[in-house]
Amino acid sequence: MVKIGVLGLQGAIREHIWAIEASGAEGVIVKRPEQLNEIDGLIIPGGESTAIRRLIDKYRFMDGLKKFAADGKPMFGTCAGLILLANDLVGYDEPHIGVMDVKVERNSFGRQRESFEADIDISGVADNFSAVFIRAPHIVEAGENVEVLAKHNNRIVAARDGQFLGCSFHPELTDDYRFMNYFVKMVEQSKRKNFA
Numbered sequence: 001m002v003k004i005g006v007l008g009l010q011g012a013i014r015e016h017i018w019a020i021e022a023s024g025a026e027g028v029i030v031k032r033p034e035q036l037n038e039i040d041g042l043i044i045p046g047g048e049s050t051a052i053r054r055l056i057d058k059y060r061f062m063d064g065l066k067k068f069a070a071d072g073k074p075m076f077g078t079c080a081g082l083i084l085l086a087n088d089l090v091g092y093d094e095p096h097i098g099v100m101d102v103k104v105e106r107n108s109f110g111r112q113r114e115s116f117e118a119d120i121d122i123s124g125v126a127d128n129f130s131a132v133f134i135r136a137p138h139i140v141e142a143g144e145n146v147e148v149l150a151k152h153n154n155r156i157v158a159a160r161d162g163q164f165l166g167c168s169f170h171p172e173l174t175d176d177y178r179f180m181n182y183f184v185k186m187v188e189q190s191k192r193k194n195f196a
Contacts, residue, residue, distance in 0.1 A: 002040040002187045005030040009055040011045030011080065015172040019180040025187065033064040041187035042068060044097075046079030046134070046170055049106065053084065053096050062097070069099040072194070074163045074186045082166035083137050090140060100164040101143030102156075107135050120169075122150045122158055126178035131157065131169035138168050163190060 001024070006016040008029040020027035020043070028039055036042070042065075044052070056062055069075060077085040077100070084096040088103035115134040121127045131152070139156035142148055150158035150167070157168040158179075165186065171179040 001026050002184065002191055003028055003038065004041045004043065004184065004187055005035060005039035006043045006045060007052075007061075007081075009047075009059070009061075010052050011047035012170065012172050013045060016043050016045050016078075019172045019177055020184070022177045023180045023184045025184045031059075033059065033061050036061075036064045036068050039073075040191045041074040041076070041183065043183070044075065044077045044081030044084050045172070046081060049080040049083040049096070052080055056084075056096070065097050066099070069097065069164075072163055072190065074165065074183065074190050075099070076165040076183045076186075078167055078172065079134065079136060079170055082139075082168060085164055085166050086139075088141075100159075100161045100166055101146050102139045102159060102161065102166065103141040104137050105140050106137050118152055120150045120152050120157065122179060122182075123148070125149060125182045126176070129171075129176060129178060130174050131167075131171070132173045133157075133169050136168040139166070 003026045004020045005028045006013050008031045017027035085100040086102050086104040087095050087098040090105040119128045120131045146159050146161045
């Protein structure tokens, strides 16, 4: 069984753990950088990206997160997590972790009160997936090797760049675990490859 961590600094941490466990993996709340050595994949949950970045710096996570990515381990950013993974941000000079070849715009679907749900098709993952958008970002541009998985109103809202997966919405806030199953499979394949 693979072990998937959820960066436990801010956001719907418990809901991600439940989704991981419902998808047949072990879920771990990651509160200390050294825990990154004990997991096979990592989810960076939603919340407020600048607040999460401050906490990443405060608890000295950045080097460990970059090493985790460099070691080829899968990472999944949901909502604010996508912003943290992106290597280009609209209106900002530099990215946060900056490992996923996408350009992202923050709050592009409006403020908190404009939150909504929409059924989207996620290519190769799920049809009619009920996506919950809360102050959601979107992917403005995707690099040539990035696989666009879903769009909503012609905006890219889910994509995969090799070992990195990102989405604008909150899959953990529904009882539909198909997208989490997809990430768990990514982690299982990665672990098999590393042990081959």
